[in-house]
Amino acid sequence: MLVHFTIPFLKKNKTNVMIALIQFVIIFVILQYVSALLLDQYSKRNELDQGIGANTxxxxxxxxxxxxxxxxxxxxxxxxxxxxxxxxxxxxxxxxxxxxxxxxxxxxxxxxxxxxxxxxxxxxxxxxxxxxxxxxxxxxxxxxxxxxxxxxxxxxxxxxxxxxxxxxxxxxxxxxxxxxxxxxxxxxxxxxxxxxxxxxxxxxxxxxxxxxxxxxxxxxxxxxxxxxxTIDSSTSLLNYSINDFLSYIFIAIMALCLIMIGFIGFLLVQFYEEKRNVQLLRIMGASTIQMFALFFIRNSLIVLPAFTVASLIGYLSLRTQYADVWIAMFSWNVVGMIGLLLLATLPSFIKTIQLNLIDNH
Amino acid sequence: MCLIELVNITKVYRGKNVETKVFEGISFEIHVGDYIGLYGRSGSGKSTLLHILGLLDRPSSGTVKFKGTDIGQIKAHQFSQIRNEHIGFVFQDFRLIDELTIFENVEIPLILSKQKCSKAVREQKVMAVLSKLDIQDKRNSYPQELSGGQKQRVAIARALVNEPSLILADEPTGNLDEQAARNTMQILSELNKEGTTIIIVTHDPEVKKYTDKVIDMREIVAQM
Known part of the structure; x- marks a missing residue:
C-alpha cells in the first residue's frame, strides 16, 4: 500500500524524475559494460592462471x-x-x-x-x-x-x-x-x-x-x-594496470550511483511539498520502518526502470561477446543494485527522522 | 476519566545564543469528552502546547501523562503508534495530499495503522466517515476540486477514520469563510457530543462559544 504514497512524491517532481531516469540509464549501461569487461578479464585470467600459472x-x-x-x-x-x-x-x-x-x-x-x-x-x-x-x-x-x-x-x-x-x-x-x-x-x-x-x-x-x-x-x-x-588470448596481453583502472571505474560508477540516488532522494525531501507530505505521514503515525520502506520504494521506482532498460540494452549488446560472464554479471549487478538502493535510501530516511514535525504549521 | 494530565510543564526553545521560554509550570487535566479551546494571540504558545498534547513535541521539563502513561517513559518511535491510534489532527491548511483522491486521503491513517485491516474494511470505514460528514459523493474528487469548507470536512474525516479518543484542531476555521467556519465548528460540536474529546487552538473569539472550557494562554503565561 505504501507504493500508493510514492506516486504523489514522483508526480510532484516529474521533470526531475525523468532527467534522473535518463541519467541512470546511461550510467547503468556504462556500468554493465565495465562490469562485463572486468568479469571477463577476471574469468579469463583465472583460466590462464590455471593453464600457465599465476603471476606470469x-x-x-x-x-x-x-x-x-x-x-x-x-x-x-x-x-x-x-x-x-x-x-x-x-x-x-x-x-x-x-x-x-x-x-x-x-x-x-x-x-x-x-x-x-x-x-x-x-x-x-x-x-x-x-x-x-x-x-x-x-x-x-x-x-x-x-x-x-x-x-x-x-x-x-x-x-x-x-x-x-x-x-x-x-x-x-x-x-x-x-x-x-x-x-x-x-x-x-x-x-x-x-x-x-x-x-x-x-x-x-x-x-x-x-x-x-x-x-x-x-x-x-x-x-x-x-x-x-598475461591475461587472455582475445585481448592479447592486457596490462595489469588497465585491469586496476577498470576496477577503479567500476567503483567510481557505483559510488556515483550511490551519491546520485541518495542525493536525489535527499533533494526530494527538501522540496516544500515533499517535506509537507512526509511531515503529514509522520504526524498521521507513519513508523520509521514505514518511512524507510516508503523511500526505498520511491527510490526503486526511480532507479529500477532505468536499470531494467540498461539491462536490456546490455543484454542485447553484450550477450554474444560476454556470454560466459553475462549471468554472473547480471546477478552481481542485481545484488549491487539492491544494496545500493538500501544505502541510498539512508539519507532521505535520516532526513525524515530528523524532520521537525511541527514547523510550517 | 482523565485522558491527558500535564504536570508542571515548561517549554523552552534554545537557539545558539538565545533561550526563549514559551511557558513554564503549566498543569491541567483533560478528561474524556472535554471540548476545550486553547485561546490566545499569535506567538502566545498555544500551538506549542497543542504539539505537546499531540505528542509531536516534548516538554523541556514536567510530566505529560496520556491515558495514565507517562510519555517521558516511552520511546519516540512509540509516539507514532499512539498518534495513529488515539489522536486525530485537523490543521488550518487542511494538509491534504493533492495527488490523492479524497477517499485515498482519508484512508491514510488506516494504511499506516499497525492494526492492519483489509481493503474491504478500509473502504467501509472511509465511506462511513465520508457519509457522516456528508461528502461521500466527493470520494473520487481531488482536493483542488473542493471548496475550503469541503476540504476541512475531508481533513476532519481523516482525523476521525481511526476512531481516535482525541481530536486536536489547530486553527481549523482559520482559512474558512464565515459559513464554512460555522459548519466546521458545528461538526466538531456534534463529534464532541458523541463522546470524542476535542481540543481546539484558536485566536478567534467566536470559537469560544462552541467549547465547554477555555484555556487562555495569556493567563497561563501571566502565571509564569
Whole structure:
C-alpha cells in the first residue's frame, strides 16, 4: 500500500524524475559494460592462471620507428638485455618462446619454440606426462605428415600441441595452430624470429618493473619495452594496470550511483511539498520502518526502470561477446543494485527522522 | 476519566545564543469528552502546547501523562503508534495530499495503522466517515476540486477514520469563510457530543462559544 504514497512524491517532481531516469540509464549501461569487461578479464585470467600459472608476466618489444625496419632485420633482445634481466630476476623465473616465420606448415601449423623450462612447465600443467606427449588427439602419423621445420622436428621428438587459447596467450594471438618444440638455445643468431620473454611465479612486488623497463629501453633504443601480465588470448596481453583502472571505474560508477540516488532522494525531501507530505505521514503515525520502506520504494521506482532498460540494452549488446560472464554479471549487478538502493535510501530516511514535525504549521 | 494530565510543564526553545521560554509550570487535566479551546494571540504558545498534547513535541521539563502513561517513559518511535491510534489532527491548511483522491486521503491513517485491516474494511470505514460528514459523493474528487469548507470536512474525516479518543484542531476555521467556519465548528460540536474529546487552538473569539472550557494562554503565561 505504501507504493500508493510514492506516486504523489514522483508526480510532484516529474521533470526531475525523468532527467534522473535518463541519467541512470546511461550510467547503468556504462556500468554493465565495465562490469562485463572486468568479469571477463577476471574469468579469463583465472583460466590462464590455471593453464600457465599465476603471476606470469610478458615483456614485449615494439619497434619505435617503422622506418627502422630496413629489411636487414635486427635483434629485439640483446645479450646485454638478457644479462640485465637475469640480474633483476632469477633465471629460474625467466623463460621465453619464439616463432620462426621461416618455418610454416603448408597445412596451417607453425612451430613455436619454447624454452625448456617453460616447456616442462606447460607439459606439467597440461598433464602431458604420457608418451608421446600429444595434447590433442592428432595421431603421430598426422604430426609427421605436417612438414614443419624438418631440421628441427623428428618423429620421436618430444613436442606439445596446445590448445588455441594457451598458444594465443604465448604469442599475442598472432597465429592459431602451433606445435610447441622445446629448445635449449636462445635464437640470438636468428633475425627472423619474434621472441616473447616471460617471467613467471613472481608477483609484482618481487621485481622492480619500472627499473627493468628503464634498463631494457636504454640498452636497445630501437625498441620500446613493456611489461604486462598475461591475461587472455582475445585481448592479447592486457596490462595489469588497465585491469586496476577498470576496477577503479567500476567503483567510481557505483559510488556515483550511490551519491546520485541518495542525493536525489535527499533533494526530494527538501522540496516544500515533499517535506509537507512526509511531515503529514509522520504526524498521521507513519513508523520509521514505514518511512524507510516508503523511500526505498520511491527510490526503486526511480532507479529500477532505468536499470531494467540498461539491462536490456546490455543484454542485447553484450550477450554474444560476454556470454560466459553475462549471468554472473547480471546477478552481481542485481545484488549491487539492491544494496545500493538500501544505502541510498539512508539519507532521505535520516532526513525524515530528523524532520521537525511541527514547523510550517 | 482523565485522558491527558500535564504536570508542571515548561517549554523552552534554545537557539545558539538565545533561550526563549514559551511557558513554564503549566498543569491541567483533560478528561474524556472535554471540548476545550486553547485561546490566545499569535506567538502566545498555544500551538506549542497543542504539539505537546499531540505528542509531536516534548516538554523541556514536567510530566505529560496520556491515558495514565507517562510519555517521558516511552520511546519516540512509540509516539507514532499512539498518534495513529488515539489522536486525530485537523490543521488550518487542511494538509491534504493533492495527488490523492479524497477517499485515498482519508484512508491514510488506516494504511499506516499497525492494526492492519483489509481493503474491504478500509473502504467501509472511509465511506462511513465520508457519509457522516456528508461528502461521500466527493470520494473520487481531488482536493483542488473542493471548496475550503469541503476540504476541512475531508481533513476532519481523516482525523476521525481511526476512531481516535482525541481530536486536536489547530486553527481549523482559520482559512474558512464565515459559513464554512460555522459548519466546521458545528461538526466538531456534534463529534464532541458523541463522546470524542476535542481540543481546539484558536485566536478567534467566536470559537469560544462552541467549547465547554477555555484555556487562555495569556493567563497561563501571566502565571509564569
Amino acid at each position: 608476466w610478458t615483456i614485449e618489444a615494439a619497434i619505435k620507428n617503422i622506418k627502422d625496419i630496413d629489411g636487414e632485420g635486427h635483434l629485439t633482445w640483446l645479450n646485454t638485455q638478457i644479462d640485465a634481466l637475469n640480474k633483476q630476476v632469477s633465471p629460474q623465473h625467466v623463460s621465453y618462446s619464439y616463432i620462426d616465420y621461416n618455418q610454416r606448415s603448408n597445412q596451417g601449423y607453425s612451430v613455436l619454440y619454447v624454452e625448456k623450462k617453460l616447456y616442462d612447465r606447460l607439459a606439467e600443467r597440461l598433464r602431458l606426462d604420457q608418451a608421446p606427449y600429444l595434447y590433442t588427439n592428432i595421431s603421430n602419423e598426422k604430426i609427421q605428415s605436417i612438414h614443419i621445420g624438418k631440421n628441427d622436428f623428428k618423429a620421436d621428438q618430444r613436442f606439445l600441441m596446445a590448445d588455441t587459447e594457451l598458444i594465443d596467450s604465448l604469442t599475442n594471438g598472432m597465429l592459431q595452430n602451433y606445435i610447441l618444440l622445446p629448445t635449449d638455445g636462445f635464437p640470438y643468431d636468428n633475425l627472423s624470429v619474434q621472441i616473447n620473454m616471460f617471467i613467471y611465479d613472481l608477483d609484482s612486488q618481487a621485481f622492480d618493473s619500472a627499473q627493468l623497463l628503464h634498463q631494457l629501453n636504454s640498452l636497445n633504443p630501437r625498441y620500446e619495452y613493456s611489461i604486462s601480465q
